[in-house]
Amino acid sequence: MRAGATLGGLVLAFALPPLADGLPLAGQRALIVTLAAIVLWTTEALEPGVTALLSVALLALTGSGMRGALQGFASPVPYFLVGVLTMGVAVVRSGLAERLARAILRAPGAAAWPCTFTSCWRSPRSHSCCPRPPRARAS
Secondary structure: OOOHHHHHHHHHHHOOOOOOOOOHHHHHHHHHHHHHHHHHHHHHHOOHHHHHHHHHHHHHHHHHHHHHHOOHHHHHHHHHHHHHHHHHHHHHHHHHHHHHHHHHHHOOOHHHHHHHHHHHHHHOOHHHHOOOOHHHHOO
16 A cells, blocks of 8 residues: 555656756656655665665666666675675674674773773763773883
């Protein structure tokens, strides 16, 4: 039901007068498709993969052509970000992140550092409750 209402709103948006006077018609249609994809993703009216495919198809149909719709996938940056996020999820799910954090905290003299470091982000006066790391003695 929500998907039908959202798609109905998309069709209505194509029939409305221009959003921005200086923007060409193809740019206005691309803006409408982008806004519709954002609404579909945030409301989860459709599955995220379906929304992604629908937005690429609509971009191709609105006048930018298939080459223009897929132009963002020509750059290696999206694939790099997907790889980095996948590795991050794998590190957390495998427990490696927690084991690494525990190993760092077990190191000699490391117990006070995280408390002191995070207290600096809160406020200048809040570090008084945390122990400070030992200072090196002058010889």
